[in-house]
Amino acid sequence: MSLGTTKTNPGTQPEVVPNSDGAPTVAVIKTDPATVADDVGSAMRLAGYNLQLAPDVATLLKINISWQHYYPACSTSPWQLDGVIKTLKEDGFDDLIPTHNGTVVVDAREGEVNNKHDVVARRHGLESVHLEDLEWVPLPFSGDFLVLDQIYPDGIKIPKFLIDKNVIHLPTMKTHVFTTITGAMKNAFGGLLNFQRHWTHSVIHETLVDLLRIQKKIHPGIFAVTDGTFAGSGPGPRAMQWHEKNVLLAGADQVAVDAVAAKMMGFDPMSIDFIRIADEQGLGCGQISKINIVGEDISDMNWQFQSGNTLASKGQKMIYWGNLKPLENMLLRSKLTPLAFLASNIYHNEYWLRFKGKKRINEAMKTQWGRLFLEY
Numbered sequence: 185m186s187l188g189t190t191k192t193n194p195g196t197q198p199e200v201v202p203n204s205d206g207a208p209t210v211a212v213i214k215t216d217p218a219t220v221a222d223d224v225g226s227a228m229r230l231a232g233y234n235l236q237l238a239p240d241v242a243t244l245l246k247i248n249i250s251w252q253h254y255y256p257a258c259s260t261s262p263w264q265l266d267g268v269i270k271t272l273k274e275d276g277f278d279d280l281i282p283t284h285n286g287t288v289v290v291d292a293r294e295g296e297v298n299n300k301h302d303v304v305a306r307r308h309g310l311e312s313v314h315l316e317d318l319e320w321v322p323l324p325f326s327g328d329f330l331v332l333d334q335i336y337p338d339g340i341k342i343p344k345f346l347i348d349k350n351v352i353h354l355p356t357m358k359t360h361v362f363t364t365i366t367g368a369m370k371n372a373f374g375g376l377l378n379f380q381r382h383w384t385h386s387v388i389h390e391t392l393v394d395l396l397r398i399q400k401k402i403h404p405g406i407f408a409v410t411d412g413t414f415a416g417s418g419p420g421p422r423a424m425q426w427h428e429k430n431v432l433l434a435g436a437d438q439v440a441v442d443a444v445a446a447k448m449m450g451f452d453p454m455s456i457d458f459i460r461i462a463d464e465q466g467l468g469c470g471q472i473s474k475i476n477i478v479g480e481d482i483s484d485m486n487w488q489f490q491s492g493n494t495l496a497s498k499g500q501k502m503i504y505w506g507n508l509k510p511l512e513n514m515l516l517r518s519k520l521t522p523l524a525f526l527a528s529n530i531y532h533n534e535y536w537l538r539f540k541g542k543k544r545i546n547e548a549m550k551t552q553w554g555r556l557f558l559e560y
Contacts, residue, residue: 207476208437208469210444214480215413215432217263217556224267224409225274227434230478233352234275236436237405242279243272243350247312248371249284249295250358251532254557255541256426256548257416260354262300262560264411264432268352269308281349282312285374288382288525289532292316300560315343315375325401330390330461335383342376342398350405353438357431357445358416358424359489361497362388364456365446366421368408368438372399382516386504389457396438396467408441409434413553415449417489419497423536426548429487431480439468440475447472448482449489496531 211230215223237243245268247260265282272280282305286292292314296302305312320341327333332340353371360366362385372395373381384391399406412431416424431448435441439462443453453470454460463470493501502508503515515524548554 207474208435208440209476209478210433210435210440211478212444212480212482213432215430217552220263220413221267221270223432224264225271227432227479228268228271228409231434231436233407233434233436236407237350239276241350241404242281243277243352244281244283244346245269246283246351246353246371246375247296247301248355248374249290249292249299250421252291252295252298253537254298255422255545256414257356257358257424258422259295259299260301260356261411261413262304263556264354264409265301265304268354268409269304269310273308280310282310283315283375284312285315287374289528300557303560313345315345319344320378323398327397329394329397331384331387332391332394335387341378342402346375347402349403351399351403353408355408355410356414356416357410357412357429357449359418359420359449359491361419361491361493363458364451364491365442365449367410367442367445369396369442369458369462372396385500386512389461392458393461393465393467396462400467406438407436408438410441410445414548415487417487419492419494422532423494426544427487428551428553437468439463439470443470443472444475444477444482448485448487450486494531494536496528
């Protein structure tokens with residue numbers, strides 16, 4: 185892998201020296217609760233975010249809420265959001281918009297409270313938006329899509345509000361039952377698609393590539409800051425085992441950021457379909473050897489994470505790719521569909537959270553990051 189060089193002037197943050205080979209830069213830095221807000225800024229600047237985003241353009245802070253309950257590594261952390269806002273304000277970005285989007289199984293309004301995003305937004309004098317409340321318009325261009333135009337033959341609609349704004353994605357480092365890992369690329373799944381996004385699950389990898397293609401058309405600047413303070417292994421994005429990993433990632437190439445995260449978690453990035461396809465389509469770099477990784481040396485890093493399954497995901501996979509595939513439309517695109525959502529909510533909110541999750545949350549609150557969470 186290519187390790188970039190940095191230059192430091194007294195009293196300033198380190199600044200990346202651009203590589204002549206044009207390799208995308210991903211910053212990986214260690215952090216701790218005492219310095220995390222400043223460390224977020226260091227990671228962003230080390231990855232050259234100011235070269236990607238213009239301060240005179242409104243900037244969306246795309247928050248990830250994978251569960252309305254707080255669970256470590258599941259959703260954007262308050263210190264992650266806090267550090268990004270602090271950095272942007274220091275560097276002259278005035279028009280900042282924390283951005284949420286609910287799903288059929290996750291209440292984003294409840295989630296922004298339980299995950300303390302609302303506290304951070306108020307502290308900085310910002311007002312959040314919920315995309316499900318806004319106008320959704322037909323995609324203002326035609327595209328050479330892999331699957332989206334087939335899934336939505338009546339037309340693809342996106343929130344009008346997103347168009348012509350910068351976006352900074354705020355994912356966490358975690359595994360996922362459908363995509364092995366979830367990160368910067370999948371964070372757009374909870375923004376560009378509406379409540380019918382579950383229609384895409386059977387072709388989720390191709391969908392994420394199509395969404396990246398859309399992002400590159402509608403956003404003048406794209407960046408990601410990935411939180412690995414708590415990281416999640418297991419059947420994510422919810423029923424995971426959390427681990428303290430104390431790292432932050434940042435970069436403009438969404439494919440590269442996810443590839444580096446995947447490598448650190450113990451996966452071959454190019455074996456993950458959405459990373460490989462995006463790389464092949466020229467939408468980003470998924471090959472670790474071609475990424476300029478600055479900060480920490482990750483060459484020997486392997487957390488040995490596993491994605492796994494829950495009872496709920498096993499049933500979903502049978503519908504998307506197994507013996508129940510012929511029943512997919514009836515189960516997920518009919519009047520029976522709410523029963524599937526109910527089953528997921530009962531499993532995660534009534535069973536798993538009550539009998540497994542709460543114990544793990546209580547243990548997390550005893551850690552340095554848990555104590556920081558309680559301080560917000």
